[in-house]
Amino acid sequence: MENKYEVVEHDIKEKILSGVYKVNDRLPTESELMKTYNVSRYTIRHAIGELENDHYVYRIQGGGMFVDDWQKINDAPLKSKVIGVITTHIADYIFPNIIAGIDRYISNSGYSILISNTQNNPEKERQSLLKMMDSGISGLIVEPTQSALSNINKDIYMKLKDLGIPILFINAHYSDLEIPYIEMNDFEGGRIATDILFDYGHQKILGLFKIDDSQGVHRMNGYINSYRNHSDYSLLSEMIMYQSSDNMHAIFKRIENALLMNENERPTAILCYNDQLAIQVMDLVRSLSLKIPEDISIIGFDNYQLSQYISPKLTTIEHPKEKMGHDAGKMILDIIEEKQDLDNIIYEPELIIRNSVLKK
Amino acid sequence: MENKYEVVEHDIKEKILSGVYKVNDRLPTESELMKTYNVSRYTIRHAIGELENDHYVYRIQGGGMFVDDWQKINDAPLKSKVIGVITTHIADYIFPNIIAGIDRYISNSGYSILISNTQNNPEKERQSLLKMMDSGISGLIVEPTQSALSNINKDIYMKLKDLGIPILFINAHYSDLEIPYIEMNDFEGGRIATDILFDYGHQKILGLFKIDDSQGVHRMNGYINSYRNHSDYSLLSEMIMYQSSDNMHAIFKRIENALLMNENERPTAILCYNDQLAIQVMDLVRSLSLKIPEDISIIGFDNYQLSQYISPKLTTIEHPKEKMGHDAGKMILDIIEEKQDLDNIIYEPELIIRNSVLKK
DNA sequence: ATAAATTTGTGCGTATGTATC
DNA sequence: GGATACATACGCACAAATTTA
Numbered sequence: 001m002e003n004k005y006e007v008v009e010h011d012i013k014e015k016i017l018s019g020v021y022k023v024n025d026r027l028p029t030e031s032e033l034m035k036t037y038n039v040s041r042y043t044i045r046h047a048i049g050e051l052e053n054d055h056y057v058y059r060i061q062g063g064g065m066f067v068d069d070w071q072k073i074n075d076a077p078l079k080s081k082v083i084g085v086i087t088t089h090i091a092d093y094i095f096p097n098i099i100a101g102i103d104r105y106i107s108n109s110g111y112s113i114l115i116s117n118t119q120n121n122p123e124k125e126r127q128s129l130l131k132m133m134d135s136g137i138s139g140l141i142v143e144p145t146q147s148a149l150s151n152i153n154k155d156i157y158m159k160l161k162d163l164g165i166p167i168l169f170i171n172a173h174y175s176d177l178e179i180p181y182i183e184m185n186d187f188e189g190g191r192i193a194t195d196i197l198f199d200y201g202h203q204k205i206l207g208l209f210k211i212d213d214s215q216g217v218h219r220m221n222g223y224i225n226s227y228r229n230h231s232d233y234s235l236l237s238e239m240i241m242y243q244s245s246d247n248m249h250a251i252f253k254r255i256e257n258a259l260l261m262n263e264n265e266r267p268t269a270i271l272c273y274n275d276q277l278a279i280q281v282m283d284l285v286r287s288l289s290l291k292i293p294e295d296i297s298i299i300g301f302d303n304y305q306l307s308q309y310i311s312p313k314l315t316t317i318e319h320p321k322e323k324m325g326h327d328a329g330k331m332i333l334d335i336i337e338e339k340q341d342l343d344n345i346i347y348e349p350e351l352i353i354r355n356s357v358l359k360k
Numbered sequence: 361m362e363n364k365y366e367v368v369e370h371d372i373k374e375k376i377l378s379g380v381y382k383v384n385d386r387l388p389t390e391s392e393l394m395k396t397y398n399v400s401r402y403t404i405r406h407a408i409g410e411l412e413n414d415h416y417v418y419r420i421q422g423g424g425m426f427v428d429d430w431q432k433i434n435d436a437p438l439k440s441k442v443i444g445v446i447t448t449h450i451a452d453y454i455f456p457n458i459i460a461g462i463d464r465y466i467s468n469s470g471y472s473i474l475i476s477n478t479q480n481n482p483e484k485e486r487q488s489l490l491k492m493m494d495s496g497i498s499g500l501i502v503e504p505t506q507s508a509l510s511n512i513n514k515d516i517y518m519k520l521k522d523l524g525i526p527i528l529f530i531n532a533h534y535s536d537l538e539i540p541y542i543e544m545n546d547f548e549g550g551r552i553a554t555d556i557l558f559d560y561g562h563q564k565i566l567g568l569f570k571i572d573d574s575q576g577v578h579r580m581n582g583y584i585n586s587y588r589n590h591s592d593y594s595l596l597s598e599m600i601m602y603q604s605s606d607n608m609h610a611i612f613k614r615i616e617n618a619l620l621m622n623e624n625e626r627p628t629a630i631l632c633y634n635d636q637l638a639i640q641v642m643d644l645v646r647s648l649s650l651k652i653p654e655d656i657s658i659i660g661f662d663n664y665q666l667s668q669y670i671s672p673k674l675t676t677i678e679h680p681k682e683k684m685g686h687d688a689g690k691m692i693l694d695i696i697e698e699k700q701d702l703d704n705i706i707y708e709p710e711l712i713i714r715n716s717v718l719k720k
Numbered sequence: 721a722t723a724a725a726t727t728t729g730t731g732c733g734t735a736t737g738t739a740t741c
Numbered sequence: 742g743g744a745t746a747c748a749t750a751c752g753c754a755c756a757a758a759t760t761t762a
Binding site: 029061063065 | 745748
Binding site for chain 4: 363364365399400401402403406420421422423424
């Protein structure tokens with residue numbers, strides 16, 4: 001049999017849940033409830049006390065009793081309104097802009113960002129994924145680590161899908177997972193960057209590509225495609241591929257060797273995997289007493305903020321950054337709320353012409 | 361005054377916490393407690409009821425009252441290993457470096473960062489704090505918003521302290537809260553930056569200060585202090601104070617007017633609140649066909665990454681950024697794990713001399 | 721195995737304290 | 742200041758579960 005206080009408790013709780021009493025509505029006074037249910041004041045207080053513990057009611061001495069924000073408080077531990085974001089770096093390069101774009105969108109819906117970085121290490125990516133899984137996130141945005149290599153964390157991604165946590169990849173994706181993604185058309189970017197160099201009369205174009213992420217591979221393939229359309233030269237001698245695990249000192253030594261060839265043999269332009277590399281290469285070129293762009297033209301990728309402040313200003317391929325973050329935030333919330341997968345987004349590249357390329 | 365039931369509650373709770381009553385020990389019966397504390401049964405039941413809600417005690421009808429496994433239950437929500445970080449911006453200026461420094465330290469201990477920004481708006485700071493409170497974070501690092509103005513969120517900070525969530529301020533602190541902080545010695549920074557301009561022979565130094573955060577106020581006071589030591593000129597005509605809510609167009613107009621005075625009257629140097637402002641001011645100076653540093657010398661604050669890439673390279677006061685983040689991460693984990701407050705950290709300023717200041 | 725004693729749970733009446741309107 | 746409403750507190754009675762004789 002239900003106790004008296006339980007009858008009162010359940011009846012009032014039912015009225016709150018069904019909307020008869022809405023959030024911050026004032027409940028009847030204790031005296032009124034005593035008459036309504038024909039019980040003592042103790043019983044009313046006991047019943048309301050239970051509801052107060054469960055955060056359905058709050059009481060103000062002298063003021064009255066009110067309906068608490070039970071939906072928010074009860075949902076909080078389940079639907080924490082947190083989006084996990086895993087990127088290779090947090091503070092460097094274009095990542096702050098991407099993260100800011102995500103934040104700009106999702107914070108309007110009351111979401112926060114739980115951030116973690118992988119430092120380009122798949123083992124760290126794994127640890128980040130496990131942490132995210134424990135943290136009760138509502139969705140996850142990941143920039144894959146070494147996306148061109150085999151994906152050691154497939155099991156975790158599958159597990160997250162099983163748990164009903166939507167995932168979205170940005171910048172690149174693992175081809176063996178059916179997970180939506182937002183990225184650049186990097187192949188096309190590599191192609192048009194190389195095309196413009198050929199159009200400007202360059203014939204030997206050194207390509208520098210990091211090939212453990214798929215951006216680098218696609219950019220390289222675009223470069224190769226353009227090269228095949230414009231030139232008879234063998235590619236191999238004019239392309240340097242590297243992985244993030246490589247000793248960068250040795251890579252720069254190889255670039256230096258290419259630049260130290262005699263004037264007829266050496267490249268007149270360098271296509272760099274990204275702006276970060278391009279800025280380092282510019283320092284190297286200058287240290288060899290070569291001028292940019294008179295002796296060597298340089299193109300980068302991503303339109304890193306610094307690119308327009310260095311001298312000469314760097315010609316580069318645009319990366320949407322903030323917009324990508326914004327779109328990623330929108331897409332992950334759409335998936336969370338509509339529970340439906342949406343189409344991938346691919347941005348077409350756009351060349352930003354500045355002063356690091358010479359028209360011959 | 362403490363109510364009777366609170367006296368009983370606290371006394372029993374203290375005995376549980378101190379180990380007089382251990383987990384699953386049987387407590388004295390209600391009758392015994394009535395005699396011990398010389399109160400009614402109602403009061404005993406009220407006291408024990410509170411302890412039951414907080415999971416310090418469980419009761420078995422007919423069986424007795426026992427000590428609950430309070431350590432496990434109370435620690436569970438704290439186990440989230442997440443540090444909240446609230447800053448004015450996420451992607452801009454020096455904040456990515458600070459955040460990266462925090463991450464570098466705390467990720468080694470398995471912690472993640474839950475990030476939120478205030479866009480320099482105290483109301484947004486409030487929302488961020490409330491979100492953090494709901495998210496079960498273990499600690500909180502906050503860069504105060506408009507720290508020189510009255511703090512509308514004191515109640516939330518107090519609540520967080522009550523919940524046992526350690527808080528740490530960086531860059532500035534609210535003076536009406538006893539919460540540890542890590543910041544620059546901004547007064548000294550303002551002083552030495554102004555000193556060097558006087559040492560270099562400048563006599564009229566325009567000071568530009570944002571005064572709704574305490575960094576700006578301290579830098580301004582350092583400037584004033586140096587000015588008093590070096591000059592007879594009235595300060596007021598050579599100092600512009602503004603708040604983030606001000607129309608920056610109007611502020612720049614005032615700077616322009618100061619620069620358009622005839623050569624004997626106009627300032628020969630400008631001390632800028634931070635590098636971000638300094639870079640904008642440099643554009644303004646150039647647009648008036650004045651040369652830096654030949655006509656106008658400029659000093660900023662914070663050693664923003666861009667400062668060494670622009671032309672001329674900006675002379676500025678160092679801001680530790682990554683180190684501050686790192687130290688903040690270490691301090692918040694120390695507080696969490698050792699449960700003891702530590703001393704504040706104040707970094708002494710260091711002048712970085714580049715090319716934006718002329719020795720006259 | 722049963723009954724009695726013990727202990728907590730439910731419930732009422734009353735009185736006084738204190739915050740709000 | 743007065744009326745109202747929630748908070749604390751005491752005493753009593755009976756119910757229900759457990760322990761003990």
